[in-house]
Amino acid sequence: MRTLFYQSNLIYKEKNMDINFSKEDIAFRDEVRDWLANDYPKHVKEKTDAGITISKEDLIDFHKALSKKGWMGYNWPVEYGGTGWSASKLYIFNKELGLAGCPPILPFGVGMVGPVIYTFGNDEQKERFLPDILNFNTWWCQGYSEPGSGSDLASLKTKAVLRNDLDEDYYVVNGSKTWTTLAQNADWIFCLVRTDNSGIKQEGISFLLIDMKSPGIEVKPIITIDGDHEVNSVFFTDVKVPANNLIGEEGKGWTYAKFLLAHERFGIAGVGASMRQLKRLKEIISKLDNSDLQKKVNELEVALSAIEITELRLLSALENGGHPGAESSILKIKGTEMQQALSELFVEASGEYALMYPGPHGYENNDKPAGPDYAAEGLSGFLNLRKTSIYGGSNEIQKNILSKFVLGV
Amino acid sequence: MNLDYNDEQNMLREQIQKFCESEYDFYKREEIVKSSKDFDPNVWNLFAEQGWLSMPFSEQSGGLGFGPIELSILFEEFGKALVIEPYLSTVVLSGTLLDKSTFSEKNDLIEKICTGSIHISLAYAEVDKGYDYLNPTTTLDSKFILNGTKTLVLNGSNAEKIIVTCNNDETLNIVILDANTSGVSINSFSTVDGQSCSEISFENVKLDKSNIVATGNDAKNLLKETINLATLCICAEAVGCMESCYHKTLEYTKGREQFGQPISGFQVLQHRMVDMFIESELAKSLLIKAMLEVNNRSDDMYKHVSALKSYVGKSGKLSAKEAVQLHGGMGVSEEMMIGHYLKKMISVDALFGNADYHLKTFS
Numbered sequence: 001m002r003t004l005f006y007q008s009n010l011i012y013k014e015k016n017m018d019i020n021f022s023k024e025d026i027a028f029r030d031e032v033r034d035w036l037a038n039d040y041p042k043h044v045k046e047k048t049d050a051g052i053t054i055s056k057e058d059l060i061d062f063h064k065a066l067s068k069k070g071w072m073g074y075n076w077p078v079e080y081g082g083t084g085w086s087a088s089k090l091y092i093f094n095k096e097l098g099l100a101g102c103p104p105i106l107p108f109g110v111g112m113v114g115p116v117i118y119t120f121g122n123d124e125q126k127e128r129f130l131p132d133i134l135n136f137n138t139w140w141c142q143g144y145s146e147p148g149s150g151s152d153l154a155s156l157k158t159k160a161v162l163r164n165d166l167d168e169d170y171y172v173v174n175g176s177k178t179w180t181t182l183a184q185n186a187d188w189i190f191c192l193v194r195t196d197n198s199g200i201k202q203e204g205i206s207f208l209l210i211d212m213k214s215p216g217i218e219v220k221p222i223i224t225i226d227g228d229h230e231v232n233s234v235f236f237t238d239v240k241v242p243a244n245n246l247i248g249e250e251g252k253g254w255t256y257a258k259f260l261l262a263h264e265r266f267g268i269a270g271v272g273a274s275m276r277q278l279k280r281l282k283e284i285i286s287k288l289d290n291s292d293l294q295k296k297v298n299e300l301e302v303a304l305s306a307i308e309i310t311e312l313r314l315l316s317a318l319e320n321g322g323h324p325g326a327e328s329s330i331l332k333i334k335g336t337e338m339q340q341a342l343s344e345l346f347v348e349a350s351g352e353y354a355l356m357y358p359g360p361h362g363y364e365n366n367d368k369p370a371g372p373d374y375a376a377e378g379l380s381g382f383l384n385l386r387k388t389s390i391y392g393g394s395n396e397i398q399k400n401i402l403s404k405f406v407l408g409v
Numbered sequence: 410m411n412l413d414y415n416d417e418q419n420m421l422r423e424q425i426q427k428f429c430e431s432e433y434d435f436y437k438r439e440e441i442v443k444s445s446k447d448f449d450p451n452v453w454n455l456f457a458e459q460g461w462l463s464m465p466f467s468e469q470s471g472g473l474g475f476g477p478i479e480l481s482i483l484f485e486e487f488g489k490a491l492v493i494e495p496y497l498s499t500v501v502l503s504g505t506l507l508d509k510s511t512f513s514e515k516n517d518l519i520e521k522i523c524t525g526s527i528h529i530s531l532a533y534a535e536v537d538k539g540y541d542y543l544n545p546t547t548t549l550d551s552k553f554i555l556n557g558t559k560t561l562v563l564n565g566s567n568a569e570k571i572i573v574t575c576n577n578d579e580t581l582n583i584v585i586l587d588a589n590t591s592g593v594s595i596n597s598f599s600t601v602d603g604q605s606c607s608e609i610s611f612e613n614v615k616l617d618k619s620n621i622v623a624t625g626n627d628a629k630n631l632l633k634e635t636i637n638l639a640t641l642c643i644c645a646e647a648v649g650c651m652e653s654c655y656h657k658t659l660e661y662t663k664g665r666e667q668f669g670q671p672i673s674g675f676q677v678l679q680h681r682m683v684d685m686f687i688e689s690e691l692a693k694s695l696l697i698k699a700m701l702e703v704n705n706r707s708d709d710m711y712k713h714v715s716a717l718k719s720y721v722g723k724s725g726k727l728s729a730k731e732a733v734q735l736h737g738g739m740g741v742s743e744e745m746m747i748g749h750y751l752k753k754m755i756s757v758d759a760l761f762g763n764a765d766y767h768l769k770t771f772s
Contacts, residue, residue: 019410
């Protein structure tokens with residue numbers, strides 16, 4: 001048996017383990033850093049560095065800057081005007097933007113509806129919608145959740161009935177969607193609607209694109225506990241939607257929705273952004289001479305490293321032609337727990353000044369902040385980030401997914 | 410970027426797995442634990458025949474020249490089967506220290522380790538010194554007379570030779586001596602995980618220059634590096650344990666019926682098992698990082714081993730406690746394997762600096 005190993009030493013010239021990125025990837029990383037240093041809009045950077053919530057215009061400027069560089073279609077194939085990046089480049093791009101404190105790229109257009117349109121849409125739809133997504137000329141929002149359908153999404157009730165008037169085919173949509181992120185800014189909404197009630201609940205769902213200017217749509221703000229207006233209720237009353245806004249086949253919407261979820265695999269853990277938060281937290285805590293806080297921040301640093309390497313393992317599996325399994329659910333759970341834990345430690349580091357709260361946008365220009373300047377930002381982050389373990393399939397739903405696919409129970 | 414094991418490494422893992430399944434089941438292990446020696450000479454000979462005792466040594470010393478990656482594989486599999494043979498003590502702590510030293514008789518000793526014909530223990534710990542191994546109170550005077558007491562010497566009762574860290578005029582020395590040298594007294598006791606360790610006293614033990622393995626900075630670096638490698642190994646062992654805790658608990662809950670159904674059907678248990686699975690994957694990620702850093706001898710290798718050690722110290726115990734809980738009464742039965750993982754986790758956390766210590770070291 002001992003000789004077996006000597007022999008195999010000679011026979012196998014297998015690729016050895018290597019945790020470093022290739023030269024090409026490093027060069028790409030430098031290109032991203034270069035863009036961040038020179039072309040990432042300065043007025044946006046100033047606000048995010050100061051921890052102030054950015055405006056609609058700032059967000060548009062940020063996305064337009066990405067479009068200008070040709071990076072808006074970061075996850076799209078070249079064929080549809082995307083970058084065609086490898087998994088490792090996509091990872092690097094996400095991480096560097098997070099490290100630099102960029103706002104998250106709004107996922108609704110480029111990350112969600114875009115891939116559904118170029119995969120299941122017809123040529124007319126591709127031509128009509130894809131270029132505007134890449135140039136950020138349309139702002140999309142997502143119409144999935146309903147007041148009665150959260151984790152049990154397939155129970156959704158918003159109804160679309162096909163009609164024909166004067167040779168025109170159209171749907172009449174009635175119902176409501178909720179938790180619709182930034183619907184107040186949106187030009188279009190992609191919706192899961194019920195077109196059939198006869199079979200099992202997943203089978204009667206269709207995927208419909210709706211113009212937010214359509215008569216009968218009403219957007220009402222929902223103010224979250226951080227005081228911000230980020231999400232909304234959207235009401236549909238006899239909204240007329242042209243039938244050619246239907247994606248793919250009627251009744252197949254659930255399949256497209258699941259495809260969409262699987263497509264949003266990367267950056268789900270938010271490692272880059274968490275690393276940035278950790279670094280700032282370490283600086284703050286190092287000045288406080290508090291061994292309890294020091295221990296907590298050390299624990300988070302170790303745990304974040306574990307999440308980062310778990311994401312790299314997923315990346316390595318993809319690069320080597322493997323199929324990722326449970327990793328994305330692990331990353332969703334642990335990544336969001338990390339974001340929340342970091343923000344909570346910001347609040348703890350504020351000590352008694354956690355009492356003061358100026359609201360989500362920080363102090364106005366003329367106000368003098370009471371206590372450390374990170375107190376307000378920490379608190380708004382802490383309150384705002386509660387959402388991360390709830391959205392995108394709550395962390396409990398992720399554990400159900402893992403129970404089914406990993407435990408096999 | 411490639412984080413997959415190569416074919417040779419996968420073959421090694423398979424070979425160890427097969428061995429543990431056929432030659433080292435839990436009943437066999439129990440026999441060994443209850444025996445007077447705390448290891449099985451036949452099993453040790455089989456280890457030698459498979460080449461495992463030669464794995465980490467350089468080819469110049471007659472070894473196979475394998476590194477931290479292969480050692481981690483071996484220890485992960487040992488962890489799953491709860492192997493108690495004194496591999497850590499003889500091969501990793503004593504063997505690799507000698508291999509990296511300039512000690513004149515090292516080739517002879519390493520050959521004996523490879524063939525399984527000698528056990529050597531490293532006496533690095535002292536009472537009241539905590540995890541500070543670099544400043545021992547045991548002294549070696551100018552006439553090479555050794556005085557002091559070492560504690561928690563793994564496999565001390567079986568060792569024919571002992572490697573001792575000591576202080577010679579404020580300089581760290583590492584010496585090696587026969588266990589039966591006059592003035593050496595050995596008191597042995599069992600460890601929580603079924604191994605044994607010893608308290609060894611040295612009273613005016615006469616040595617000479619030929620006993621010296623290393624001095625000064627060489628000795629310091631040798632000791633630090635050896636302990637770091639051994640720490641990596643027991644962390645890999647813990648990662649193996651965590652994987653087994655999860656697998657065995659899942660298997661158990663699928664077979665155990667209460668209220669007319671397998672208890673694995675209960676969501677509250679499912680989510681706890683998912684947590685065990687996640688923890689074992691995250692620990693595995695930190696293991697991969699640490700073993701690659703040690704393999705590359707990077708500047709950060711100590712830091713990453715500390716990160717790993719602090720993590721498995723906490724999450725390893727957590728996984729094992731969950732495993733016991735989900736096994737119900739069976740979890741606390743001595744005759745079931747599952748509770749023994751918890752004991753192993755206690756010993757892993759206690760050795761070479763516990764979770765809190767390494768969390769501090771890490772920062």
